Amino acid sequence: MVELSYPAKTAYQSKQAAETYDRRRFKSLKGKWLDAREKRIIGELLEYLPQGSQILDLACGTGRIAEFLLSKGYRVCGADISSQMLKVAKERLINFGELIEFHQADAERLPFEEKQFDSATCFRLMGHIPPETRVKILKEMKRVTKGPFIAAYYLSEPVANTKRKIKKFITGDRSPWFPISKKNLKEEINSANLRILEKNRVLKYLSETLILLLN
Numbered sequence: 001m002v003e004l005s006y007p008a009k010t011a012y013q014s015k016q017a018a019e020t021y022d023r024r025r026f027k028s029l030k031g032k033w034l035d036a037r038e039k040r041i042i043g044e045l046l047e048y049l050p051q052g053s054q055i056l057d058l059a060c061g062t063g064r065i066a067e068f069l070l071s072k073g074y075r076v077c078g079a080d081i082s083s084q085m086l087k088v089a090k091e092r093l094i095n096f097g098e099l100i101e102f103h104q105a106d107a108e109r110l111p112f113e114e115k116q117f118d119s120a121t122c123f124r125l126m127g128h129i130p131p132e133t134r135v136k137i138l139k140e141m142k143r144v145t146k147g148p149f150i151a152a153y154y155l156s157e158p159v160a161n162t163k164r165k166i167k168k169f170i171t172g173d174r175s176p177w178f179p180i181s182k183k184n185l186k187e188e189i190n191s192a193n194l195r196i197l198e199k200n201r202v203l204k205y206l207s208e209t210l211i212l213l214l215n
Contacts, residue, residue: 007175008128009081009106012061018084021062034202038152038211039068041200042121045150045213049074049118056120056144058107058137063089065121070096077117079105107137112144120149127154127177127208131188134178138192138214148197148215154179154208179208189214 012018026035051073057066060078062085069076078100080086086102093100105111120141126134141149156179189196194214202209
């Protein structure tokens, strides 16, 4: 069987990429606002979960979302394909002790048991993943969680698409990006045998990020 690959599987494997990830995305005023807004939505969507619930943070990166979840009293398992990103996350969250654990894992084949987690979060991943692979990841998240989980998608809309094209031109970024139309989003979620319980735009018209609660 041929192993399918895509740039996101190797894009953040270097030490430099991991150590500069947060600084390049969340240190500006816009970045700080987006970070706070995403976390606020997560808190609202998961407020039904009691403290002590165990949450999988898939593609946890440097631990940004995991840190927020831990601050809310949840236990967290951070999973990422990049050992360098996990190294940064471990250093960042060392003070949380046994409340956080880490696994290097491919999102398409999670090394966890069925219904192992009460919920899960997945941020800043789906835009880097081809549609057919996203469905596999959603099915894996469904398999390992007991209840609803959160996934952030990135909509294909004129303003957001134009902004991204300009940014890519200026920075010389050639990495592929896989936004999705509202129609195709519904079809993709249905393909994973899931339904949308709730959806939140990070910022209407100005942000392409759509945060979904799925079950």
